[in-house]
Amino acid sequence: MQRIATISDVAHLAGVSIATASKALNGKDQVRAETRQRVLEAAEQLSFRPNPAARSLLGGPTKTVGLLTSDSVGRFGIPVLLGAEDAFGAGEMAVLLCDARGDSIREQHYIRTLLARRVDGIIVVGESTDARPSITRDLGVPVVYAYGPSDDPDDVSFVPDDLEGSRTAIKHLVTLGRRRIAHVTGLATYQAARERAEGAAAALADAGLEPGPVFWGQWSQRWGRQAAAMVLHADPEVDAVFCGSDQIAAGFIEAARERGRRVPEDIAVVGYDNWEVLAAESRPPLTTIDPNLEVLGRTAAQHLFAAIDGRATPGVHRMPVQLVIRDST
Amino acid sequence: MQRIATISDVAHLAGVSIATASKALNGKDQVRAETRQRVLEAAEQLSFRPNPAARSLLGGPTKTVGLLTSDSVGRFGIPVLLGAEDAFGAGEMAVLLCDARGDSIREQHYIRTLLARRVDGIIVVGESTDARPSITRDLGVPVVYAYGPSDDPDDVSFVPDDLEGSRTAIKHLVTLGRRRIAHVTGLATYQAARERAEGAAAALADAGLEPGPVFWGQWSQRWGRQAAAMVLHADPEVDAVFCGSDQIAAGFIEAARERGRRVPEDIAVVGYDNWEVLAAESRPPLTTIDPNLEVLGRTAAQHLFAAIDGRATPGVHRMPVQLVIRDST
DNA sequence: TACATTTCCGAAAACCTTTTCAGTTTTTCG
């Protein structure tokens, strides 16, 4: 087992004092270029990494951030988390992972733990796009909310732009010449469902079409199948359906096919989420809206950096989403 | 924002020396009960949390572990990671998350970072059950491998027992009276595919049946559909198929149905992984093997605790898996 | 050469906690 090199090992190898070594390594300008070079080489040779504990003892940054997920990291949390981890890794930050499992007691506990460890900032990853209680007040460290925004508009939040996403989906269908467009989505208790329906209605109005019916249900394949029956019965002439999730869309396609409708010839289907396993594997592969969650996570992380630097950017930021065109339209 | 209390604040408030306060707080037995009480109250009042940085500087445990994933995008890593996080959280451990994205340079970098931060131990979460190079040598901290074992048998590794899982699947089919059992699975370059095929063959032999054909392909739904055609063509009398993954099984079921075979009446199907979205939503819902990944992760974490305590348990430990019976058999 | 600047370097303090060791007080026992 190799002993981990300390700065005094480096200083000794370079033949300078500890103080000089520190200054050389941190880019202070009181060191001759040639001396600095020697120190840097010594550090390289010993693969020296400053001990963050010692550093933070001085009151400096700990180069550590907390990643607090409110619910056991679901399907949506993961990419956000990865994007954030990616950005932090590049910034020499270490990420402390805390999964509160939807338990607010546990969340409080984790927040205290994170503060005791003197994290420089916290990212809160939500489980849905519904607003969640702010934890920012009096915390003493910057907080950025990703996916699920804070209920305090002065906090910094990043959410996917579902309004724009659903507009894009509808516009795509209209461009293809579809005129009778239904919308099948999840529970209206979800902000995501409400916003997607709202965006869809707005886009239909823009196109001079009357808003089609909205079918609210579960976020499941089963509901997609049920809804197919309802939609086709309610309006046999329907030529397109915009689904609030890929799961719903996958169920819808399946049931529509069984009823003899060809996709996309008779009825075009657009999903939401771009959940690869469903969207790419369904038959035909699904046109869908990709919420770019990894980019969202990365962006949130970068803004946490900024906030740590004192350049916070309050507000709920809507991140662009993307239309992924496959064979279902 | 209030200044964070230090132990000397506590000592001062309680009217004792710093040393006494420390001993009282850490349960050392050289403090009179009444003194201890006073200190504890003072700590409570100031909501004092010891600074882990200062603590770790002394060479004591940092109460921090590294969670190194080679590819956490993979859906297998996630539950393992959650289980581990769960166990650590309960043990007052903080988890440093590092995602090397399958890049060994990056992995080296992260390992150095973790060491510089003086983690007490590291869990390495693999992306597949194939053995991966050991990082344990000369590291100076205990390492436990979860899901993907180390290639060094002296390391501590935890993997799902695919051999037993596939035996269970076959036994289940045999119990149901099925006799002509095919096996459709992924690429033979995967240890998982090889072991599952091996276990299946062994179980068939145990039952006095001749091993059916094995179809190697991709881990995809598409391959499942293709394979259905091949299997049904090769042996029209086949009455069961054991698939190496739920994706394959889902594809198989779909294609079999299209060819007029009823599941499970004409042909029973068992999947592998218990990937909820596929297994529970397919029609009919899939009987499948659940590898219990979250338990595996938790167990690995607990054994890391043990290893940190000096009670390592070398070897590759095969963790039990579970048959989940649904409607496809 | 003598002096004033400028440049560079190193000693030491500070950060917070734990632990050791020596000193002080209390208790026990003959």
Place this chain on the structure above:
DNA sequence: CGAAAAACTGAAAAGGTTTTCGGAAATGTA
């Protein structure tokens, strides 16, 4: 009561890094 043992307390050091400040060396000026 006196001595020995036990119980308790506090000063100080250690751990790795950054920063401040004073001093030394090098350079420029008279």
